[in-house]
Amino acid sequence: MSFSEISIYQVKPDKTNEFEAIMKDAVQMMKVIDGCQSLRLIQRTHYIKDMKTIKDGLQPDKLTRIVKCVRYALYWEFDTDKNYGKAQKQLYETHWKAIEKCLIVPHDKILGEVII
Numbered sequence: 001m002s003f004s005e006i007s008i009y010q011v012k013p014d015k016t017n018e019f020e021a022i023m024k025d026a027v028q029m030m031k032v033i034d035g036c037q038s039l040r041l042i043q044r045t046h047y048i049k050d051m052k053t054i055k056d057g058l059q060p061d062k063l064t065r066i067v068k069c070v071r072y073a074l075y076w077e078f079d080t081d082k083n084y085g086k087a088q089k090q091l092y093e094t095h096w097k098a099i100e101k102c103l104i105v106p107h108d109k110i111l112g113e114v115i116i
Helices: 013-031 051-055 082-096 096-100
Strands: 003-011 036-043 070-078 108-113
Touching: 003 013, 013 036, 013 070, 013 082, 013 096, 051 082, 070 082, 082 096
Parallel strands: none
Antiparallel strands: 003 070, 003 108, 036 070
16 A cells, blocks of 8 residues: 655745745655655645536636745655655755745645555
8 A cells, every 4th residue: 555645835925936946856856766656746826716616617716816825735655654754854854944944834744545
């Protein structure tokens, strides 16, 4: 069973370019780490205004302003939790401090085994 992490980052609006540059470098490193099966980083650019959007199958609305932060989500999947742990250590030793300087709060992680 594979092991995954979903991280939510809340980035200071004036630090988005810096955060994206750090993450591009980090993602290149992370993609070649032993056991890494998948890695995706997305920026929240859209939202669903109401249930009508869902019921009618309409496209989501684009965000038009930044209120407090710019949100990103990272999805990272590994073959084992052991390889995930090794990868976390490597990320911590290389990019962690620079990433944290861009955030308004520490990032939130959801960790677990992939079931489907």
